Amino acid sequence: MSKGSVKVLSFWSSMFGLRVHYALDLKGVSYEYQEENLFNKSKELLEANPIYAKIPVLIHNGKPICESLIIVDYIDSVWPNPHKLLPEDPYKKAVARFWADFGDKKVFDAGSRLIRATTEEERKKASEDLKWALMKLDEALDTIAPGKPFFGGDSMNFADVALAPFICWFKGYQKVGGFVLPGSEELPNLHKWVNAVKSVEAIRKSTPSPDKVAEFAEVIRKRAIGSA
């Protein structure tokens, strides 16, 4: 299993960072974790990610890899077993990549706008966009893996890992943005998916408490409004 030294630079509440934890933990890869202070970034982070100075960064045998989905792709190549995340079939792989990308473009984007909204109009739009995105995820689950808990069918795949980190942020979206997650009558597949993800031991390992995340979301909001 050991394939050299593995270090993760991240921040405890970052959804992007969580993707990296989830990928490594699902595969049982041992790694060193370094929590970064985003207001006093370590020299190591600045050297590892000179372009963006952002987390997460994976440092494998001294070589840095940046951008969470690129990191997860890398992890899946270097440690294909156990728990391969990207399907072998090119079309299924493309579908998994599409929904991971959807997570960034539509789910994260709407959530981020929700937390930082300075007007009721902005908040409402972000809230509607987030609801739309979750509806699309619900439909996708039914199309891609009908009757199965995950995008990957019986086990989590690349898309599941990309999207799972949002789960611990829903409380924060509610507390700070007034976003009410539609119930299981409206999003039956999504709720089944959420419950299935939460039951995975490897996921529980690094997931922060939604209450703590919600507190942190308030901090982000205060800062965002303060600077507006």
Added chain:
Amino acid sequence: MASVTLLTVWASPFSMRAKLALLLKGIEHEDLPQDLGNKSKLLLESNPVHKKIPVLIHKGKPVSESVIIVHYIDEVWPETSPLLPQDAFLRAKHRFWTDFIDKKIFDSLAQFMRSSDGGAAVNEEFIQNCMLLEGALAELGSEEDGPFFGGASMSFLDVMLAPYSVLIPGVEQVMGLKPASPEQCPRLHKLFGAVAEHPSAKAALPQIEKLKEFIQAHFARK
């Protein structure tokens, strides 16, 4: 319907990438130009989530998002003109700089084109971003091997960047964009020159004069 169909918009750099990947690998395909002002049933059915181009339809199954499409093309037809490197770390680099092109190069260019104040500040940002890309070229491609990130032949990152070899001159000549100079970005200039000579790129990319008309019509300040 042909086995491989590409829904395109000739002026879109994202569309150009997908076309270039198919041409490099010699994949016969049907090119179906789309009207984004009046989206076809085929487009709406093939990409119901984003309703955007390009879309690749292979054996009836649609693939969307240009980066995902090029990955798919490379995986389905790996023997001819392989695009992504074999090494996992180098693959991560190609993906990182592709993402940089989309986040930074495309964005600063688009902002320049939309700016109402002449865009001097965002133009400077654009130049800085090109210089970072020049640095990537120095890191990833040895000049002795050839002008591209992939050396003598085009690789994944070259395909992603190639559309800018016509886009940048287009915006420069119509809207006064100041590109990075050959002194600032010598290898990038050589790379764009090599793209302009490459037979597949010549077929995949629009003529600069035609692109200029398009930019003039849609973006030029009155």
